[in-house]
Amino acid sequence: MIRTRFAPSPTGFLHIGGARTALFAWAYARRHGGSFILRIEDTDVARSTPAAVQAILDGMEWLGLGYDEGPYYQMQRMDRYKEVIQQMLSAGTAYHCYTSADELEKMREEQRARNEKPRYDGLWRPEEGKALPRPPAGVLAAVRFRNPTEGVVSWHDLVKGPIAIANAELDDFVIARGDGTPTYNFCVVVDDWDMNISHVIRGDDHVNNTPRQINIFKALGAPLPLYGHLSMILGDDGQKLSKRHGAVSVMQYEEEGYLPEAVLNYLARLGWSHGDEETFTMEQFCAWFDLDHITASAAQFNTEKLNWLNAHYLKQADDSRLAAATVRRLERQGIDAAGFPGLPRVMALYKERVSNLNELADAAHPFCVALHPSPELLALHLTGPVRGALATLSERFKTVDWQAQDLSLAIKATIAEHGLKMPQLAIPLRVVLLGQPQSPAIDAVLEVLGRERVLERIGRVTG
RNA sequence: GACCCUAUCGUCUAGAGGCCUAGGACAAUACCCUUUCACGGUAUGAACCCGGGUUCGAAUCCCGGUGGGGUCGCCA
Numbered sequence: 001m002i003r004t005r006f007a008p009s010p011t012g013f014l015h016i017g018g019a020r021t022a023l024f025a026w027a028y029a030r031r032h033g034g035s036f037i038l039r040i041e042d043t044d045v046a047r048s049t050p051a052a053v054q055a056i057l058d059g060m061e062w063l064g065l066g067y068d069e070g071p072y073y074q075m076q077r078m079d080r081y082k083e084v085i086q087q088m089l090s091a092g093t094a095y096h097c098y099t100s101a102d103e104l105e106k107m108r109e110e111q112r113a114r115n116e117k118p119r120y121d122g123l124w125r126p127e128e129g130k131a132l133p134r135p136p137a138g139v140l141a142a143v144r145f146r147n148p149t150e151g152v153v154s155w156h157d158l159v160k161g162p163i164a165i166a167n168a169e170l171d172d173f174v175i176a177r178g179d180g181t182p183t184y185n186f187c188v189v190v191d192d193w194d195m196n197i198s199h200v201i202r203g204d205d206h207v208n209n210t211p212r213q214i215n216i217f218k219a220l221g222a223p224l225p226l227y228g229h230l231s232m233i234l235g236d237d238g239q240k241l242s243k244r245h246g247a248v249s250v251m252q253y254e255e256e257g258y259l260p261e262a263v264l265n266y267l268a269r270l271g272w273s274h275g276d277e278e279t280f281t282m283e284q285f286c287a288w289f290d291l292d293h294i295t296a297s298a299a300q301f302n303t304e305k306l307n308w309l310n311a312h313y314l315k316q317a318d319d320s321r322l323a324a325a326t327v328r329r330l331e332r333q334g335i336d337a338a339g340f341p342g343l344p345r346v347m348a349l350y351k352e353r354v355s356n357l358n359e360l361a362d363a364a365h366p367f368c369v370a371l372h373p374s375p376e377l378l379a380l381h382l383t384g385p386v387r388g389a390l391a392t393l394s395e396r397f398k399t400v401d402w403q404a405q406d407l408s409l410a411i412k413a414t415i416a417e418h419g420l421k422m423p424q425l426a427i428p429l430r431v432v433l434l435g436q437p438q439s440p441a442i443d444a445v446l447e448v449l450g451r452e453r454v455l456e457r458i459g460r461v462t463g
Numbered sequence: 464g465a466c467c468c469u470a471u472c473g474u475c476u477a478g479a480g481g482c483c484u485a486g487g488a489c490a491a492u493a494c495c496c497u498u499u500c501a502c503g504g505u506a507u508g509a510a511c512c513c514g515g516g517u518u519c520g521a522a523u524c525c526c527g528g529u530g531g532g533g534u535c536g537c538c539a
Binding site: 007008009011041042043044046047048097099100101104105108112114115116117118119140142143144157160163164165166169171173174175176177178179181183184185187188203204205206207208209211229231232234236238240266269270271272273274275276277278279292293295296297298299300301302304305306307308309311315350352353354408411421422423425426427430436437438439440441442443 | 464465466467468469470474475476477479486487488489490497498499500501502503531532533534535536537538539
């Protein structure tokens with residue numbers, strides 16, 4: 001049984017890198033008929049917030065990444081962690097350490113000054129025939145894992161291949177703080193064990209934690225999961241993403257008018273491939289997804305390609321869905337679009353020309369509410385001959401059959417009569433009707449706008 | 464600094480020793496379509512980091528260098 005998990009810490013929003021990790025873990029479980037588990041790693045009480053938990057849940061919901069189990073919260077599993085720590089203490093695979101945080105910091109500084117790798121010096125580590133110092137009064141002991149000192153820890157990484165790290169590179173890390181709360185590297189192991197996680201798919205930044213975690217698994221006599229480490233996503237500028245540089249919430253993509261299927265498809269292709277396939281549904285993705293075709297090196301985020309994908313999915317999107325999204329977006333700007341019945345047809349007209357929902361809403365705006373063209377624009381386009389032609393056209397519009405073909409004939413008859421070329425009338429007409437010189441085919445615009453609005457808007461400038 | 468990972472067009476990538484005069488996509492450029500702006504279509508330019516091996520043959524395997532990234536917390 002394949003069981004994967006996504007285990008974010010609730011210290012901020014769900015960003016693009018986390019979303020991709022979740023997507024891959026989710027797809028792997030789906031591909032193999034397994035389970036995808038959501039686990040909130042909230043043992044850092046100082047930085048975890050309920051708002052961040054909600055932000056992560058929101059992000060996953062928007063993307064449509066559903067989980068089969070969870071969310072589990074580590075803070076609710078304290079008893080279990082403490083139980084395991086007691087076991088390790090009595091088994092001698094963990095020990096109390098009374099070195100204070102200040103002393104540790106000082107130690108690290110000195111080691112760095114000597115160009116050594118900063119590490120715990122093992123002062124409190126029990127050793128055969130070694131006399132331990134007397135525990136200082138009033139200092140709360142942290143618990144450290146007694147890491148093996150010899151040999152190498154190796155595993156076959158599902159994306160990077162064989163990796164080996166010498167135990168000599170690892171020090172005895174803290175598994176429980178002075179106040180008794182367990183720490184990350186320890187909780188992860190207990191959870192992955194208890195939750196029967198078979199494949200740990202996570203970010204590259206955890207590679208160096210893996211040997212430590214494997215050592216704990218071994219100390220506990222627990223079966224090891226398989227590990228796969230996904231490389232980083234770099235920003236559009238090639239710089240690494242961080243809270244102060246480029247890392248944005250997936251929900252910001254929603255605000256910027258991206259469709260979840262576009263973001264998902266983009267993320268899927270960032271670091272994974274299936275031959276030359278560029279666009280695919282999540283069903284196809286789940287059917288194709290494998291760990292063998294994941295790129296081992298970091299990938300640079302490319303907004304232009306995301307934009308292209310978004311435009312691609314916009315073209316395929318259902319008109320009524322787009323209309324609903326447009327109404328919501330215009331409402332945020334205080335514009336009532338729900339009252340305009342032609343909105344779905346406006347969507348059909350514009351969804352092939354824009355690359356996001358905000359542009360679509362901007363395009364729909366003048367259909368719902370008359371925009372008054374600027375005096376400059378009117379002066380530029382409404383010359384004497386054009387005014388005359390518009391008056392003629394307006395007359396024809398009063399009686400014409402209101403459909404694109406007939407509207408087009410009315411325009412053609414009018415330009416012939418006034419000796420104009422098509423653009424000479426079509427462009428001013430666009431300005432009058434929509435407040436801007438560009439639009440889809442003018443007959444289609446007229447048809448969707450409706451006789452009443454058209455006559456009213458022409459009348460406003462000619463009358 | 465130490466350790467670990469990594470390296471194909473500007474970007475995402477295909478590529479598992481001969482199929483590669485290196486393929487696709489985004490972006491760029493040109494042209495076509497056209498009732499404006501877009502969409503779309505066609506075409507063009509654009510890459511195997513460097514140096515050594517192994518092999519009849521290397522983008523693909525090995526070693527070294529260089530570049531990039533990650534980690535070195537009583538954060539996760």
